[in-house]
């Protein structure tokens with residue numbers, strides 16, 4: 001199953017994903033994105049992102065190697081297609097943590113994906129989280145906040161909206177969604193059709 005997690009910058013997507021792994025809900029593979037943004041202190045190439053130049057990124061697009069891509073605050077971000085297909089072929093879930101424009105491209109290509117939007121309790125709390133993280137200068141924070149308003153408008157294009165008030169609660173909500181989605185009849189019926197020979 002393809003799971004897409006979006007939400008404004010600083011809402012806590014990375015935090016929630018890591019908490020899901022720590023909560024031994026490990027039955028998914030995180031899709032490492034490619035970006036032209038500079039690594040933040042502590043970020044590792046190949047683990048947090050594949051850090052590439054603009055020229056390299058554009059070549060990957062031209063070669064048809066991206067499932068989706070978007071520009072976000074002056075940088076390119078995108079999902080390499082190969083690892084996503086490989087994970088799905090192995091029968092494992094894959095989690096994409098991507099912004100809204102990329103998510104809509106994935107929606108077109110993979111309509112049976114599960115689209116989850118992570119929301120902040122309110123915008124004041126969102127600003128405080130970005131500031132607390134301490135990775136962005138004042139001008140970037142302003143841009144990210146402006147973008148956040150537009151992103152929240154896009155929530156209506158998602159299947160689920162999860163409030164990240166407390167990390168452990170958000171994690172439980174997302175895990176409940178994933179578990180329910182796995183049990184939806186269209187996802188399991190083929191196996192039973194084969195079993196009863198129809």
Ligand SMILES: Nc1nc2c(ncn2[C@@H]2O[C@H](COP(=O)(O)OP(=O)(O)O)[C@@H](O)[C@H]2O)c(=O)[nH]1
Nearest residue numbers: 009010033069070072077078079097098099102
């Ligand atoms: N479309 C798209 N967006 C991505 C991808 N990877 C990350 N993003 C999004 O790009 C935005 C900026 O990411 P980043 O600079 O790491 O900031 P952060 O998410 O606020 O820590 C976030 O909304 C990410 O979810 C990707 O592969 N494709």
Ligand SMILES: Nc1ncnc2c1ncn2[C@@H]1O[C@H](COP(=O)(O)OP(=O)(O)O)[C@@H](O)[C@H]1O
Nearest residue numbers: 009010011012013014015129133164165166167
């Ligand atoms: N539920 C929460 N309550 C309080 N702070 C949070 C919560 N979730 C995340 N944070 C904090 O908010 C900041 C941004 O989180 P991060 O996971 O980097 O967001 P994103 O990946 O969406 O940009 C971090 O400092 C993180 O510790």
